[in-house]
Amino acid sequence: MKAIGTTGKSIHDFIEFELKKPELKAHDILVKVDGVSVNPVDTKIRNGLKNDLVEPKVLGWDGIGTVVEIGEAVTLFQVGDYVFWAGDVTRSGSNSEFQAVDERIVALAPKNLTAAEAVAMPLTSLTAYELLFEKLEITDNMNGKSILIINGAGGVGSVATQMAKNAGLTVIATASNQRAIDWVTHFGADFTVNHHQDLVEQVRGLGFEFVDYILILNAVLQHIAASCELIAPQGRIANIVEPGEAINLDKLAHKSASFSFEWMFTKSAFMTTDLQSQHEILTKISQWLDCGALKTTLTENLGAVSTDNIRKAHEMIEQGRTIGKIVLCQ
Amino acid sequence: MKAIGTTGKSIHDFIEFELKKPELKAHDILVKVDGVSVNPVDTKIRNGLKNDLVEPKVLGWDGIGTVVEIGEAVTLFQVGDYVFWAGDVTRSGSNSEFQAVDERIVALAPKNLTAAEAVAMPLTSLTAYELLFEKLEITDNMNGKSILIINGAGGVGSVATQMAKNAGLTVIATASNQRAIDWVTHFGADFTVNHHQDLVEQVRGLGFEFVDYILILNAVLQHIAASCELIAPQGRIANIVEPGEAINLDKLAHKSASFSFEWMFTKSAFMTTDLQSQHEILTKISQWLDCGALKTTLTENLGAVSTDNIRKAHEMIEQGRTIGKIVLCQ
DSSP: OEEEEESSSSTTOEEEEEOOOOOOOTTEEEEEEEEEEEOHHHHHHHHTSOSSOSSOBOOOOOEEEEEEEEOTTOOSOOTTOEEEEOOOTTSOOSSBSEEEEEGGGEEEOOSSSOHHHHHTSHHHHHHHHIIIIIISOOOSOOTTOEEEEETTTSHHHHHHHHHHHHTTOEEEEEOOSHHHHHHHHHTTOSEEEOTTSOHHHHHHHTTOSOEEEEEEOSOHHHHHHHHHHHEEEEEEEEEOSOOSSOBOOGGGTTTTOEEEEOOTTHHHHTTOTTTTHHHHHHHHHHHHHHHTSSOOOEEEEOOSOOHHHHHHHHHHHHTTOOOSEEEEEO | OEEEEESSSSTTOEEEEEOOOOOOOTTEEEEEEEEEEEOHHHHHHHHTSOSSOSSOBOOOOOEEEEEEEEOTTOOSOOTTOEEEEOOOTTSOOSSBSEEEEEGGGEEEOOSSSOHHHHHTSHHHHHHHHIIIIIISOOOSOOTTOEEEEETTTSHHHHHHHHHHHHTTOEEEEEOOSHHHHHHHHHTTOSEEEOTTSOHHHHHHHTTOSOEEEEEEOSOHHHHHHHHHHHEEEEEEEEEOSOOSSOBOOGGGTTTTOEEEEOOTTHHHHTTOTTTTHHHHHHHHHHHHHHHTSSOOOEEEEOOSOOHHHHHHHHHHHHTTOOOSEEEEEO
8 A cells, every 4th residue: 555654854754655554453443544634743753763764654643534444353333434533653654545543542533524624633632632521620511610721722722722611611722923812712712811921910910810720732841830820729730741851840739739741642552441432532522523512623734645745734833833733635 | 725836946936825715707616625636737837937926826737626616607516516627727726725617627526536546637637538539539449450658657648548448449558667567557558668769669579560549748859750650651649748849740741640739728728619528528537437447547645735745746756757646635
């Protein structure tokens, strides 16, 4: 089968090559891939590669397509199903003609969205859902509670803003320019503040001494002090960024507050006993997308899954000013 | 009324003095104090005082005694009830003839224990309960899950070990000498390891690649690296020590693990909406003590609440080798 991989960390290392069609493990389904999206995890993994790889590394951790074969233990899907998934970072990605994926992390794709609109969603939606419902442990009825979403206009922030609003939370999203402010407001943010300015002063200026929940979705070292200051007694902070150095959490001590990490690949990387929860979460997300409770965050469809388009998407993400999601879907 | 306070941070600054009987707020009860216990919070607060205080500071954050008067909004207690409590660190402590305490953080004392056995328990039990059930969110049926309790023989550790065992957890408690090993084993620890030696190596040597939960009850800077290494994917660490400097939590990132602080005075200091949960928790603890599900951790009753005995208890705690609890109860 055809695949697009990279032989090294340079943005010029992408090549199209012939890859053996994967053999299925018991719980795998084989999917003919129609489209993919590109996430910061793609550029991060590319930048961590060695150069001159003999076996090119196939990236891509969002896919959509048709089930063409199923493993012997598969019960959740059958041949012909149209599915979407984020996948497993320890396996080959979705930038290929076919991909083998564990059924327990896949769901039926939404019916009322185009493939491009749908494939923008799995990785960011799984992350946002696990952040809010598993780490912060919000429920469906959070009226009167508040959340600060740092980097509200990014891929995860755009979904988290919608889910938080649907749960009844008052959402303060950070956005640093007019386009981002319009974007997060469109998705339901009640207030916006600028993460390049003093967050404590701005949030307090809106009348919030504390916020009940905080999501840190980028630049954790820059935002940790303000987050510890602003979090309410018994409040919860969740973060998707590895700090890379020590962080001072002293201000959480007398508030009995918590700091959680979220990485949506933990379940598949460690094959945790709740692996199938990602099938269930993604099914719920598919239903929310179908009924309009969740809107796609697609901003740009670059077209076919080609070396040129993948390179272009990586460039856009590395410039760091993308809003919403970039997909490749013809 | 008579009270014992300290005019400064020296262990020689305790004096007995005449203090105005407190006026009751709407939710306060006035209790005639029969006994108190001494906790590390007493020495910590004493060491943070200015010297030559005009109004001596009354310490003591565990008390037991009889309700002699109730505030106008009180519904949980009546005059004559025999109660125990840990109290509120923002108010005057229990080292006095009478103490005003908010009814919402008080419970009926256990009936089957002596006052000395009972007064050893409120602060450490509330801390252990909130750590396990509110921060780690364990349930009543944790069979197959494991917890590492760092400083298992201390006041909080001795209670947490019992509660964790009752919930079905496999308990690995740290203890650094034979007396401490015997003590934690008596309270149900399945395994002991020595916190002065390599914790990762010892826990792995017992056959645990990871543990599901970790309590850090002292020396967080010394134990944080091992804790981040040993915690399971999606595991939870809870800690009662303010680190005082930045800590490196990077190893939690790919495991989607969490780090929570617990301070049992948060609810009363911030008057949180769930303040009354401490009445409910302490009531449950009282019942557990009465039915034997929880054993007192009392090790030493120094007798009357006197300046000499309080000084002696502070000295013992500052030597840092106490096991279980010291009380003053005639």
